[in-house]
Amino acid sequence: MNNPYIVLPVLFQLFTAVLLLFFWFRVNTQRLITIICSLTSVGIAIWLFSEVYNNGILTMQAGEWKAPFGITFVADIFSSTMVLLTSISGMAVAIFATGSIRNARLKFGFFPILNFLLMGLHGAFLTGDIFNLYVWFEIIIIASFVLITIGGEKAQIEGAMKYVTMNLLASAIFLTAIAILYGMAGSLNMADLSGQVAQIENRGLVNVVAILFLVGFGIKSAIFPLYFWLPASYHTPPPAISAIFGGLLTKVGVYALLRIFTLIFIPDEFLSNLLIVMAALTILSGGLGAILQVNMRKIFSYLIVCHIGFMIAGLGIYTELAILGAIFYLIHDIVVKTNLFLISGLIFKLKGTLNIEKLGGIYKKYPKYALLIAISLFSLVGIPPLSGFWAKIFLIQGGYQEGQYTLIGFILLGSFLTLWVIAKLWSEVFWKESVDLPKKINVKYFSELVPFKQWVMIIPIVFLTIITLYIGLAAEHIIILSKQISYELMNPSVYIEAVLGTQIETP
């Protein structure tokens, strides 16, 4: 069904960014606009979600150029869920940033660029055109480049060098893949490509292109041999920026992988085996890396890598049940990872360090905060009935049905490693006797902040924790949603029909 208003989430973020640009130097006005506009954008995302949930797939042809010739925007249930999650995390981070980011950084345009980043994310989720996806990816990375370097400390610049290089390389590979795909199929519309690619006789070349896409998106989503830039750079910028990166940027890569490998390139045996091996090694290397680290944000960075493995495992098993698990994990992971990085920001403000060997005594001194943080930490591990548990159940069940016992072993090992890391973190940071840390001059401690700033740092964490609890305790809603998403992903004819407007025979 045609609905021209499905681009509103994208346009509204652009509108917010432009509005903020006009108030470049007035930091307090920017704070106010950010809070109001991020709340509105959640409203728009909820509208889009309910519209798609009730009416099925909505499309928009930019400039009224019919698909497959023009650029198509498609809001199916998967994209609209991702848009909703993006705007929720975006709102939490934006509100947290009004309290935690220093004025010096805000004067370099933190808020406008954050909104450009969110615009890119919304666009990437909503587009139905593969070259347009490339353009949105470029908008995302250029905004993230500015965010990661804003402030210009030594560690930030060093981390940014690695981040920038790997992302530019990934873009070049992605562009190469698009070039070959266009040469082969002569189309850029993803729904059209689905049919065109299936008819190409030179399967070898198709597989090469599929691998190019896998490498390009693999770098962005930090899969096993391509993830080394992530732990080297994600802990360097301020916590609010790490939160949006950790929560959403790698997940766009996962979204693109899920979309491309269910719609255009249906994995053959070689490709699914490759995905499974990569997933297993991603889980193992991320988990082992996290054990070794002492910086809290680096631990979380390695855990991002570890948990990306779960989603790729779901894609590798490639049954409806396994994809359901991957989608559920994706939904849970975006909320929890965003929250964890925000929490690390809160702990830094409380104590002035993130080294877990020096931290301690938070449970004794701040029992309420400790309880709040515990919910997120334990749902990351997947302690029932919290949110991480349900996703893993479906992944393991999906793997069991397909006889992927080794992969199940790796998933259990990954959960175990996560449990080990979180237990260590809990005992070191929360239960250990606190040591008196020397006061740092250049850190503004939590107790020194004005009450407004204290509140805007706590409220997003509480909000995201409530959502985590909802995902865990009302899991049946999320399961129904994920089931529908995975059904649509595994039966792309509905999507193709909605975009091209023709009846397609199901193979």
Next chain:
Amino acid sequence: MKTIIFKTASTYLLPLLILFSVFILLRGHYLPGGGFVGGLIASIAFIIHSFANGLEKTKTIIKFHPGFLMPIGLAIALLSGAAPLLIGQSLMTGLWFDEPIAVIGMVGSALFFDTGVYLVVIGVTLTIIFTITETI
């Protein structure tokens, strides 16, 4: 650069190139040209001037920070792109005035979009070049 020929030429090149860039902007709908190229030509005009006379002199000509052109251009592009939404059509559908305007010809929302691009390109290019020049 301190050659007298270049310096004299740059004074005349500045208005000429800016005029040429507007010409390129306006012919862009059906013929080669458009906002991006026009914006680049206009910013080249200022860059040549800054090479010949120094950055300070160019800044006194522009009077405001070129970065300020970015939000203005983006706002124009956003409004012209989103205008069809108000009448229930898709994003970026071309809307045209019925009567042609003297000199310019037919005016549609594409022209406003291109003007926005033109301003953004000038703003971005000059900001980048000025930042690099200042910190050398």
Next chain:
Amino acid sequence: MELLLVILIGLLYAAGIYMMLRRSMVKLILGLILLGNGANMLIFLLGRIVKGKPPIIDSAEKMFTEIYADPVPQALILTAIVISFGLQSFAIILVKRAYKITDTDDLDELNTTDEIYE
């Protein structure tokens, strides 16, 4: 023509990757630029090179009956060039900042963020 382009694209990719594997930051940027140009040329080549056949048909006909020059690759390349212009200018400024802060051009020196105890 195609053969020449194929060789050129191969050279650009090879040179780009070779430059990226050097340890100098400046060569890294040069490598990325070459790689981007190679990708653009690849789009140009794979859009099929046709000379003097604009994609215009008679109003009486409904579809193309013979081969025509595809305008889409040009639009794609233009977009890619504009994007890489922005990305590369950012990367150059970043390299300059990194050189000022770390006082070295050697990428192997940029390893403090990988250390466990910073």
